[in-house]
Amino acid sequence: xxxxxxxxxxxxxxISVQKLEQHFRENFQSYKPEYYVKVPGRVNLIxxxxxxxxxxxxxxxxxxxxxxxxxxxxxxxxIQLTNLSSERYENVSKNISSISTDSLSKSPCWSNYFLxxxxxxxxxxxxxxxxxxxxxxxxxAVAGNIPESSGLSSSSALVxxxxxxxxxxxxxxxxxxxxxxxxxxxERYIGTAGGGMDQAIAVNAKxxxxxxxxxxxxxxxxxxxxxxxxxxxxxxxxVKNKAASNDFNTRVxxxxxxxxxxxxxLNLEWxxxxxxxxxxxxxGNTLDQMIELVHQHLHVDxxxxxxxxxxxxxxxxxxxxxxxxxxxxxxTEFFLHQRALHVFEEAKRMETFCKLCENSGSASDLGKLMxxxxxxxxxxxxxxHPDLEELVDVCKRGRAYGCKLTGAGWGGCVVAMVxxxxxxxxxxxxxxxxxxxxxxxxxxxxxTNPSEGACAYLKP
Ligand code: ADP
Ligand code: NG1
Ligand code: MG
Numbered sequence: 096x097x098x099x100x101x102x103x104x105x106x107x108x109x110i111s112v113q114k115l116e117q118h119f120r121e122n123f124q125s126y127k128p129e130y131y132v133k134v135p136g137r138v139n140l141i142x143x144x145x146x147x148x149x150x151x152x153x154x155x156x157x158x159x160x161x162x163x164x165x166x167x168x169x170x171x172x173x174i175q176l177t178n179l180s181s182e183r184y185e186n187v188s189k190n191i192s193s194i195s196t197d198s199l200s201k202s203p204c205w206s207n208y209f210l211x212x213x214x215x216x217x218x219x220x221x222x223x224x225x226x227x228x229x230x231x232x233x234x235x236a237v238a239g240n241i242p243e244s245s246g247l248s249s250s251s252a253l254v255x256x257x258x259x260x261x262x263x264x265x266x267x268x269x270x271x272x273x274x275x276x277x278x279x280x281x282e283r284y285i286g287t288a289g290g291g292m293d294q295a296i297a298v299n300a301k302x303x304x305x306x307x308x309x310x311x312x313x314x315x316x317x318x319x320x321x322x323x324x325x326x327x328x329x330x331x332x333x334v335k336n337k338a339a340s341n342d343f344n345t346r347v348x349x350x351x352x353x354x355x356x357x358x359x360x361l362n363l364e365w366x367x368x369x370x371x372x373x374x375x376x377x378x379g380n381t382l383d384q385m386i387e388l389v390h391q392h393l394h395v396d397x398x399x400x401x402x403x404x405x406x407x408x409x410x411x412x413x414x415x416x417x418x419x420x421x422x423x424x425x426x427t428e429f430f431l432h433q434r435a436l437h438v439f440e441e442a443k444r445m446e447t448f449c450k451l452c453e454n455s456g457s458a459s460d461l462g463k464l465m466x467x468x469x470x471x472x473x474x475x476x477x478x479x480h481p482d483l484e485e486l487v488d489v490c491k492r493g494r495a496y497g498c499k500l501t502g503a504g505w506g507g508c509v510v511a512m513v514x515x516x517x518x519x520x521x522x523x524x525x526x527x528x529x530x531x532x533x534x535x536x537x538x539x540x541x542x543t544n545p546s547e548g549a550c551a552y553l554k555p
Contacts, residue, residue, distance in 0.1 A: 132552075149372025258274065325543075355418060
């Protein structure tokens, strides 16, 4: 009997390559895949909602992943897409050279995430590289077991897998850092103004390690986690597609406006200060000094668009152009003090967390930082959800050292740090207290083992 290779082996819904290959053949006239690409999801331990402000993050890859089975087709320009979950994700066929950024931002449907990646890969190529492959099309079949819209970065695994599958098919070599950067750039075509954490960890993760990611320039440093604790991810069961509303981009824009208003108050070139870390760099300040500036220059009450225009001395149209995204121009109120305070304090927590990991700090100190991160996300950043709050409460009662939402929030998952010796008891407690009332099963929770980053295979 042929061996079936599976990915995401410790999870109940591991991906079977046999099934994916069979699906590929059924949908694509009995052709066999030529190669495979696998890209993992991630869980972020600390440094939440700071990457797009230029601050560092501390995620690790999870075992759950996106797998793409692929084949090049000569003498045609189409790309054909199919998904193993065909009841949820319809087949799509598209001319490869006519993927427009306008059409990608119109709908966050699954195929548009994939096409963002194909477009991003093609933008990376020069005219002379594109010419000989003008008449190369692709067959792609996708399978995934990352819980979707749950803060574990299924979207970026999908986009990054599409970039890789396209470049591998074209025979183009690329460094991991470049791959992460182009994947982050092209995922923005879907409409979310994310910072690049998800794609950077998906590509650069190393088995057994958490990764510190710094931006501008993108740099990666691997860290061992304490071995007497386990990190457990649990779904709140509330889901949130980040590109389907303007909540995520509103936070990005609030941070941008906070940065620009402080810059204006300090007589700096405010239009260039689109990112809080750039403002800090220009001022040569410490994070504590930045926190002082938030208290001095940003009021706690909401800002209206009119007030912001008056402070910056611009028209509404100019503000739309300089500071807002297409889906935030109709937002009427902005909370700048709270968002900027979260970012600077979270950046401090992330630095402390890394130092504690390096110097064998205590689990309770690490856990306290995770708890503080969560409180700040709930109260200052307002990106939690009532079901997720109930889950955090259960995790704390189950004696987690620390627990926080992971990813963008508004639902999704929490990550809890628990003593290794008490992990089994913890899982049982959360099942009893949270999942049993919801008739949900044990697939909703898993212990994470830091996994390897993206790979391409000729055979699985
Ligand atoms: P996440 O927190 O998981 O990144 P997003 O809202 O950013 O959530 O993206 C979720 C979207 O990604 C889904 O709505 C779907 O369009 C796409 N997606 C994720 N996983 C898959 C998959 N296995 N197959 C097809 N599309 C997927
Ligand atoms: P999720 O929830 O996985 O879509 C988002 C952003 C990250 C980061 C986190 C919050 C994208 C692709 N991802 O993740 O860049 O800002 O939220 O820390 O925009
Ligand atoms: Mg996402």
